[in-house]
Amino acid sequence: MITSPRFAGQRFAVLGLARSGLASVASLVAGGAEVTVWDNREEARNALADVATVADPLNLDLTGFAGVVVSPGVPLNRHPIAAHAAAFGVPVIGDIELFAAIRADLPPHRVVGITGTNGKSTTTALVHHLCQVAGLPTRMGGNIGLPVLGEAALPAGGVYVLELSSYQIDLTHNLACDVAVLINLSPDHLDRYDGYAGYMAAKARLLAMQHAGQTAIFGRGDADTLAIATQVAAARGTADVRIPDPAALSGQAGWPSLQGPHNLQNAAIAVAVAQALGIDEGVWRAGLASFVGLAHRMERVAESHGVLFVNDSKATNPASTAPALAAFPRIHWICGGLPKADNLDECVPAFGHVVAAYTIGEAGPLFADILAPYMPVTRSEMLCEAVRQAMHASQPGDVIMLSPACASFDQFRDFEARGEAFRDIVTSLIADRATAGTVPPAGAC
Structure with a gap:
């Protein structure tokens, strides 16, 4: 510890x-x-x-x-x-403030702090992976589920990569990150703040805790994040501020776990972090190709009969599902659960990628009514039925994706349990098809 x-x-x-x-x-x-x-x-x-x-x-x-x-x-x-x-x-x-107090007693090291509304965990894991590929001693912690104080201290030259939620930042006052990242901003957790402005201010405090000469990196996908980048540049100078352009980063086709426009932005930000840490291009390119994504976040579960199965159970709101739908051209979309909103407006631009939708859970009837004008919809109700029905309808080159745009608590303990159920169902139905030569009939789940 x-x-x-x-x-x-x-x-x-x-x-x-x-x-x-x-x-x-x-x-x-x-x-x-x-x-x-x-x-x-x-x-x-x-x-x-x-x-x-x-x-x-x-x-x-x-x-x-x-x-x-x-x-x-x-x-x-x-x-x-x-x-x-x-x-x-x-x-x-909070525990991150305790870590900040301890830093002076640790061997010389650097800290990367990563926040944002969406993409924090993937970007954190990717930066950690790039450090590992570069041979840097590294630890990953924070909101990703690994308390940093529970980790072993790094030797000199190490890099601590921390995912930081707004709640953790609220409890932290002295964490001057050598590299701080704000990926994006959209309304979230508003029950904890004085409106969206309060939530944005909480995120911006990560940058405010930095010292002159430390690197601040911003995504460019929304105006609110860019507004904070402009404020930081005005206060500290443009030399400290980097806003990587995802369009300038080539090679995404060779990164299996980083598909979709949202992951291209995550990758561009991770590359900017790697560059700030002095990692060479040949190293970070190899790391992008070898990165294995986190469970339940665009996780490639299996491929059978030319159909790819993707577990994106972590997508618990429409804003996080929207980029997943944009990642593949032909998707059988399993969606629903406990809704956080009464619409799917943020997903509309990607509806052209959806071959058919299969609605489940409490949001099933609502989502079915919303989606019916745009695509074929099956009211599956249960996850197992949705997977089975999608397998019947799919063809080689298609993707069957669980990206619920909802919380899980109507049918599952949490999003992890939902994603694990999806994995188990896919594995079982693929095995049954291999034995019987066809997808099991209705009621076989």
């Missing part, structure tokens, strides 16, 4: 004991801090009773505490912990 003796004798409260909370407790305790922990789940509290004091920080006099470390999932605009800590002059921080 990453820790520091600078925590010795300091007092911290940790609220929320999921992955980042547990890593924070371990790092603080190892550094000699006195830690008080709390979680709504009794079993989570009990698991740490032997290493920390168990008490709700809302009931504590926080005088003398160095900080309250909260989970990014705690809504600071509604949870009373923010006001309670402020009454004692105690900062509310």
